[in-house]
Amino acid sequence: MYLKKPLWSEGVEKQMESETETAAATAVGELANSLKKQRVQREITLALRTGLRDARAEFSFLRVRGLRSLLKILRSVAESDSTIHFFCQSQSVPELQVVPVLFQHSFKEDSVDERVTSLDHIFTVDPMRITSPSTDAEAALALRVLEGCCLLHRESAILAHKHKAIKILMNILSTRGALEQGACLDALTSLMLDSSANQLDFEACNGIEEVAELIRDKQVDENLRLRCGEFLLLLIGHVNGRQLSPMATIHEDIRRLLGEKSASLIWAASQFGSTLNPEERLTALHIQARRVLESLDLY
Numbered sequence: 001m002y003l004k005k006p007l008w009s010e011g012v013e014k015q016m017e018s019e020t021e022t023a024a025a026t027a028v029g030e031l032a033n034s035l036k037k038q039r040v041q042r043e044i045t046l047a048l049r050t051g052l053r054d055a056r057a058e059f060s061f062l063r064v065r066g067l068r069s070l071l072k073i074l075r076s077v078a079e080s081d082s083t084i085h086f087f088c089q090s091q092s093v094p095e096l097q098v099v100p101v102l103f104q105h106s107f108k109e110d111s112v113d114e115r116v117t118s119l120d121h122i123f124t125v126d127p128m129r130i131t132s133p134s135t136d137a138e139a140a141l142a143l144r145v146l147e148g149c150c151l152l153h154r155e156s157a158i159l160a161h162k163h164k165a166i167k168i169l170m171n172i173l174s175t176r177g178a179l180e181q182g183a184c185l186d187a188l189t190s191l192m193l194d195s196s197a198n199q200l201d202f203e204a205c206n207g208i209e210e211v212a213e214l215i216r217d218k219q220v221d222e223n224l225r226l227r228c229g230e231f232l233l234l235l236i237g238h239v240n241g242r243q244l245s246p247m248a249t250i251h252e253d254i255r256r257l258l259g260e261k262s263a264s265l266i267w268a269a270s271q272f273g274s275t276l277n278p279e280e281r282l283t284a285l286h287i288q289a290r291r292v293l294e295s296l297d298l299y
């Protein structure tokens with residue numbers, strides 16, 4: 001027997017088909033996003049393992065290759081919140097942690113125990129393992145990687161503190177060339193951001209005195225002196241207004257070391273919050289640092 005379809009059934013069937021197609025499209029979209037997320041996580045994990053393997057190498061040129069790879073990873077990770085979140089999760093896994101590798105290899109200084117004191121190893125089966133020292137390029141890259149890790153993952157600053165990061169970086173600032181010194185100032189800024197422990201270490205190492213000495217020295221490269229001015233502006237701006245800051249005497253220290261006029265310029269620049277976009281803010285920072293430098297060169 002043939003029954004004629006009721007007129008209202010066509011609308012219901014179309015609605016059901018539309019809902020089914022929408023649900024299917026949503027499921028497919030969720031599956032695609034999930035697969036893409038898993039792929040990105042695998043790529044980040046593999047890239048970290050590869051970069052860290054080279055960063056642990058005995059030869060500096062291999063460590064440089066690994067550090068460049070790690071720096072490239074950090075720049076890619078910084079492009080989205082989801083990849084930043086996964087990177088932060090990865091740093092809880094010991095074999096994927098970046099900061100300890102930097103201090104165990106690129107920032108490692110030659111110790112007396114590692115020097116050749118005898119020839120006994122010649123007559124043994126196992127050869128003596130010798131690690132090439134860190135080059136200027138390697139140290140600068142390692143500082144950039146450290147800066148990126150601390151900006152993306154705040155717990156990296158805590159890890160760095162356990163390796164006496166501030167003391168090591170202050171030694172780099174006072175002994176290395178302009179390339180490493182500029183990168184060192186940026187790394188110091190990221191290390192001390194919201195880290196009372198690192199701020200206390202910076203004060204204990206007489207960090208303000210070291211930076212002031214560089215910015216006062218007219219024989220030092222002008223770009224480096226400007227970077228020192230930017231560092232002081234950022235430091236004062238971050239510490240200013242905090243009642244229980246570990247660096248409570250920083251204003252008096254800068255006034256004593258740089259003079260009243262330069263200290264007043266730095267203090268005034270740190271009083272006003274900025275509504276500028278990042279590029280305009282960076283330009284304003286350059287201008288303020290130039291003014292601080294000009295105030296010093298007048299005397």
